[in-house]
Amino acid sequence: MRRAAILGALLVLLTTTACGGSGMPADELQLVENPKAAAPARSPEPDVAPKGTVLDVDGDVTSVAINQRTRTLAAAVAEDDGDAAVLFYPLRRLHAQPRRVGVEAPVERLTPSGDRFTATVPSRDTVLYLTPEGVAGETSVAGGPVSVAEQHGATLVGLRQARSVAVLRDGRQTGRIGGELGSADQVLVSSGGDAVVLDRLRSALFTVQTGDGDIGLGLRAGQGATNAVADDFNRILVVDTRAENLLAFSLDPLVLRQLYPVPGSPYGIAYDARRHLAWVTLTARNQVVAFDVAGGQPDEISRFPTIRQPNEVTVDQRTGTVVVASANGGGIQVIEP
Helix, strand or coil, X not given: CHHHHHHHHHHHHHXXXXXXXXXXXXXXXXXXXXXXXCCCCCCCCCCCCCCCEEECCCEEEEEEEEECCCCEEEEEEEECCCCEEEEEEEHHHCCCCCEEEEECCXXXXXXXXXXXXXXXXXXXXXXXXEECCEEEEEEECCXXXXXXXXXXXXXXXXXXXXXXXXXXXXXXXXXXXECCCCCCCEEEECCCCCEEEEECCXXXXXXXXXXXXXXXXXXXXXXXXXXXXXXXXXXXEEEECCCCEEEEEECCCCEEEEEEEXXXXXXXXXXECCCCEEEEEECCCCEEEEEECCCCCCEEEEEEECCCCCCEEEECCCCCCEEEECXXXXXXXXEXX
């Protein structure tokens, strides 16, 4: 059955990308004329106590990330009083009072970078560089910056509204790469150094040709792709929230290699490189699931109950500790291995 599902998905991809005649949308990767990006399911009230411990947070968490170099957990929060902030927790003392750094508007995504975190603030067209001591710098990037990734000394910035990828060097924009994108929602760099961008509107994954300054090959990523991570096997793992699948794309060339069903409206995803585990949150079930992705298909290893609305997840590469964050005021959940 799983092999049949994979072959069926490949057939859909080939048919969609090959057909461009009458009766088909002008966009060969788009199945509807007015697409809408997939969103996480609204979580029910939990009926099981969450695994591990829960840290109280005043507001909804929009992103979490761990900086392995500084051993720091950062959580971006849209606070109940309307303010926005990033909270910094030392990994060795997660129950200690976090350091709070106020920001002008909600942060969409936090990414560790060297000794600091990079934060995208799309409503202000700004990329911030943060430490527990405060804002260490910022770069103005027009077009709604929503994610960043490092490639060969440059910072690639996904621009949702501009439907393109900006290139930063030393904190200054040096270029912009555009193409046939509906939106540029997440930019990633694989373990092999290849850049890709996830387009939620078209539910597709595209290569980013930084040398040529162009968006390259694109493939459908299910029916409603939302989030993705790079693994250690030069693949991109993509969550298809709408069709409830976990997809694995190899690069050079871009090919769909695996399609695995994950019922429960999967949304958040994090990758543990040391243990080859993909942690996926299920917002319809208030759960987080670990899949071993080192083999020919994902193999479920663990499943835990979570706090309500577990949209965000990250993992400590050193210890395997998993951190799940609530987008509905449920706080931050810490699951020890």
